[in-house]
Amino acid sequence: MIFEKSVSELHELLVHKEVSATELTNAYIERIHNLDKDLQAYLTVLEKEAQAQASEIDRKIAQGGELGALEGIPMAMKDNMCTEGIRTSCASKILKEFYPPYDATVTTRLKDAGSILLGKLNMDEFAMGSSTENSAYLKTRNPWKLECVPGGSSGGSAVSVAADLAAFSLGSDTGGSIRQPAAFCGVVGLKPTYGAVSRFGLIAYASSLDQIGPLTKTVRDNALVMNAIAGYDSQDSTSVRYDKPDYTKFLLNDIKGLKIGIPREYFGEGIEPEVAKGIQESIETLRNLGAEVSECSLPHTEYAIPAYYLIATAEASSNLARYDGVRYGYRAQAEDVLGMFRKTRAEGFGQEVKRRIMLGTYALSSGYYDAYYLKAQKVRTLIKQDFDQAFEKFDVLLSPAAPTPAFKFGEKSNPLAMYLSDITTVPINLAGIPAISVPAGFVNGLPIGMQLMGKHFNEGTLYRVAYTFEQNTTYHTLKPDLSEEVLTRGSR
């Protein structure tokens, strides 16, 4: 089926006029109509707009214009990236009616690349969560098992790719939000180096940790999307000027002599044995392909979760102060101004967002600032130093992308249990380094992901290892059964 194809395959079909951009777009729209009432990945579907964009591309093709790698390719974006005139809700009631007057830089870059925007995707409210259950609007289901969560916070982004409701998608990752849902849904997800992709127009959660990245069916597609979205942007003060490579240059099916470190802390407590076993098999595969693999240690790993949940909530409490009912977003009616502030925030934010604002405000309050926030920042430095030391010896580090496969809805209703599920991903954000999750097998019929971590701005080496692994395994070619029968049994 056409919608199962990778971006690079679709590009060939478009170039050889075997399919038009309009036909392709309509195929996805039809599939969204058929499946998304059950999967609930999309918050907004842009049928007319996508068709208009497609016919423009078809006109260009008819005139003999040369097609870029992403031109005419239908994709979708997480609903926390601004799209001019298109609702950007962050899956929150407080932004229910927010139609941004501008595009995020990633939106502009994908528009310039000629990608077709099919719609905006569901997520945990303000990206706070690991299951997408915190969305104020939809319950996104895991296409591999409908009674399970898709992961989060970019759950809609992962499902749109896994269930072929888009050729690729963008997600954002503050503490694992791209890699963990990618692992849960069996797709490729990259969190780039902090500063590699512009955050301009990304609705802020924790600004020192947030990064945008691609979710794709293949490693090649991932590199193609990075080629389009990465690179310096003067509108983001944390954007870094660096020599952006052509990421597809790293897609070599060869890892001979590459040094891979296995941090033992990522295989111990809290990691489901079946997951650890699956990843051990992947390690053997890489060893057989010529990599030099040995164990190493990242000794401060156990402090990553507390440090992350102090820093992220502190930044969130500050970033979310702007939603006061005055400047934009939802406004509640009340007798006086203070009452309006209170009521707006009480009605507009969900439970988890309120919890984090309170945690963050507490951590920043005078008297507690040194004990909590400042201490967490020091721990952050130690975690970064762990990685610096490991990278003196290794080209990449390898671990499970998540401690378990996808869990059931409601299973982690205790917030602490949910936070602990981020154990393999948050240290990477604290250190600002890049990491990718690639499909690496199945446990009880659910996909698991292998995480590769690299040095700052070394996405290329991650792509090289990921690509070699993909070329020598078949996990990425397997598809969930989304037949009428399964869907009827699963959720209607």
Ligand SMILES: NC(=O)C[C@H](N)C(=O)O
């Ligand atoms: N946004 C993320 O990367 C997800 C992480 N679980 C969090 O709730 O902070």
